[in-house]
Amino acid sequence: xxxxxxxxxxxxxxxxxxxxxxxxxxxxxxxxxxxxxxxxxxxxxxxxxxxxxxxxxxxxxxxxxxxxxxxxxxxxxxxxxxxxxxxxxxxxxxxxxxxxxxxxxxxxxxxxxxxxxxxxxxxxxxxxxxxxxxxxxxxxxxxxxxxxxxxxxxxxxxxxxxxxxxxxxx
Numbered sequence: 001x002x003x004x005x006x007x008x009x010x011x012x013x014x015x016x017x018x019x020x021x022x023x024x025x026x027x028x029x030x031x032x033x034x035x036x037x038x039x040x041x042x043x044x045x046x047x048x049x050x051x052x053x054x055x056x057x058x059x060x061x062x063x064x065x066x067x068x069x070x071x072x073x074x075x076x077x078x079x080x081x082x083x084x085x086x087x088x089x090x091x092x093x094x095x096x097x098x099x100x101x102x103x104x105x106x107x108x109x110x111x112x113x114x115x116x117x118x119x120x121x122x123x124x125x126x127x128x129x130x131x132x133x134x135x136x137x138x139x140x141x142x143x144x145x146x147x148x149x150x151x152x153x154x155x156x157x158x159x160x161x162x163x164x165x166x167x168x169x170x
């Protein structure tokens with residue numbers, strides 16, 4: 001299962017391109033109501049958390065392409081600001097705390113290498129507030145801004161981070 005997740009995460013931009021362009025075509029050419037898109041975004045938010053922005057959204061695809069042109073922090077922060085007017089981002093961001101699937105850390109097997117934090121754009125924007133493995137800091141995966149790119153989970157060398165429904169890993 002871990003290898004499947006790594007393949008999905010490494011292919012995420014292609015998945016986003018396919019789903020984002022398909023959604024754009026469905027809205028613009030097939031005249032799918034935005035209410036259905038909002039409902040779909042809310043349902044995916046309940047199950048997966050805020051995945052819509054980084055895995056499905058056509059605007060998310062445009063922002064990803066812009067981020068790839070300039071990897072500095074200001075462009076990454078701009079990715080957050082485009083979500084201000086998006087009701088799907090509001091709903092699914094709020095649902096990150098309550099979603100069925102979440103990012104969990106098994107502290108017993110964590111080797112505190114920090115590879116997860118280096119991959120997390122939430123930690124990069126606010127390193128004094130968020131960490132996936134440091135005790136006493138907020139979990140980025142439960143944050144409103146986490147879009148479940150899952151690069152942190154894929155970067156974990158020994159599988160201490162999981163994206164699952166289990167609250168505690170034993």
